[in-house]
Amino acid sequence: MLREGLHYLAGHQGMRRLAATNPVARKLASRFVAGETLAEALGAIQQTNRLGMRASLDHLGENVTSREEAAEAADGYCQAFDAIAANSLDANISCKLTHLGLDLGVDVAEELTRTVAEAAARNGNFLRLDMEGSAYTERTVSMTKSIFDATRSVGTVIQAYLYRSADDIRDLNGRGIRVRLVKGAYLEPASVAYPNKADVDASYRRLADALLADGTFPAFATHDIALIEYVKDRARSLGRGPEDFEFQMLYGVRRDLQRRLRAEGYGMRLYIPYGTQWYPYLMRRLAERPANLLFIMGNVAREAGTARRSGTG
Numbered sequence: 001m002l003r004e005g006l007h008y009l010a011g012h013q014g015m016r017r018l019a020a021t022n023p024v025a026r027k028l029a030s031r032f033v034a035g036e037t038l039a040e041a042l043g044a045i046q047q048t049n050r051l052g053m054r055a056s057l058d059h060l061g062e063n064v065t066s067r068e069e070a071a072e073a074a075d076g077y078c079q080a081f082d083a084i085a086a087n088s089l090d091a092n093i094s095c096k097l098t099h100l101g102l103d104l105g106v107d108v109a110e111e112l113t114r115t116v117a118e119a120a121a122r123n124g125n126f127l128r129l130d131m132e133g134s135a136y137t138e139r140t141v142s143m144t145k146s147i148f149d150a151t152r153s154v155g156t157v158i159q160a161y162l163y164r165s166a167d168d169i170r171d172l173n174g175r176g177i178r179v180r181l182v183k184g185a186y187l188e189p190a191s192v193a194y195p196n197k198a199d200v201d202a203s204y205r206r207l208a209d210a211l212l213a214d215g216t217f218p219a220f221a222t223h224d225i226a227l228i229e230y231v232k233d234r235a236r237s238l239g240r241g242p243e244d245f246e247f248q249m250l251y252g253v254r255r256d257l258q259r260r261l262r263a264e265g266y267g268m269r270l271y272i273p274y275g276t277q278w279y280p281y282l283m284r285r286l287a288e289r290p291a292n293l294l295f296i297m298g299n300v301a302r303e304a305g306t307a308r309r310s311g312t313g
Helices: 002-010 013-020 023-032 038-050 067-086 106-122 134-151 165-175 197-214 225-237 255-263 279-288 291-310
Strands: 054-059 091-096 127-130 154-159 179-182 219-221 246-250 267-274
Touching (some): 038 054, 038 067, 067 091, 106 127, 106 154, 127 134, 165 179, 165 197, 197 225, 219 225, 246 255
Parallel strands (some): 054 091, 091 127, 127 154
C-alpha cells in the first residue's frame, strides 16, 4: 500500500507544487538528485569520475505538453553533450522520450530525438533512451531501432518485470543495440508485468543470461546484491570479463557497494539526474524501496538536531 501511495503522489500536481518549496522535501531530493542546474550536474560527474566511475546524465523531465518545451529539452541535451566533451568527462546521457514530445506524437519525438542522437554521435558519445510506463514500451523500442539504424549512437532500457522483455532483448541483441537491464519502477497491472518480486528476480536472471551471451556491452542496473553476484558468476562462466559489461546504480544509493564493485575491477556507471522536475523522480525512488524514506528522514532529523545543538540551524 505504501508503494501504491508513493506512485500516486508521484503524479499529484498539488503535491508537486508543495514539494518544490518545502525544505524537507528538497533535502530528501538532494540525496538522489545532483542539483537543479547543468553546472551542478557536471560537478557531480567530475566527482564521480575521480572515484573511477562513469556517469549517465539525466535532465529530469517528462510528459511535456508543447512542442516548445520538447524543443527546449532537446536543445538542453545537445548542450549537455557539448559540455561533457568540453570538460573531458566520462559520461553519456539518458533521456525520456516523453521529455522530447512523445505525448505530442511519434513524429515530434523522433525528429527531436534524432537531433540529440546526432549530437551524441558528433561528440563520440552515446544516448540512452530510458523506458517509461508500459504504455510507452512499444514506441520506445521501435524508436530506438529506427534511430540506431540512422546514427548508431543510441541504446535503450528493458524492464525485467514486463512479460514481453525476453522478445525485446532477443531483437535488440540481434541488432547490436546496447541494453540497460532494470527491474522496473512503474506500477503496472498483472496483465503486462510480473506482480511478485520472486518472479521479477527470476526474469532478471534469465534476461541477464541472454545479455551476457549475446548482448553488446550490456549494463546491469540494480542494487540487489544477490542479482549482482549472479551476474558476476554468470559472466565468469561465459568467459565475459569486466570489460565486457558494466554495473549501473543510482546517484546517492548504496555508495559503499558502488565503490566495492569498482575496487573489484568492475565498470560502474552512476545515473546522475538533475533539474527542477525532481519530484516525480524522488517519489519513484522511494516507491522502489520504501525503506529509503525512513533512512533519509532519519538522516535529515539527525542533521537538524546537530544544527540546533551547534547553533547553525
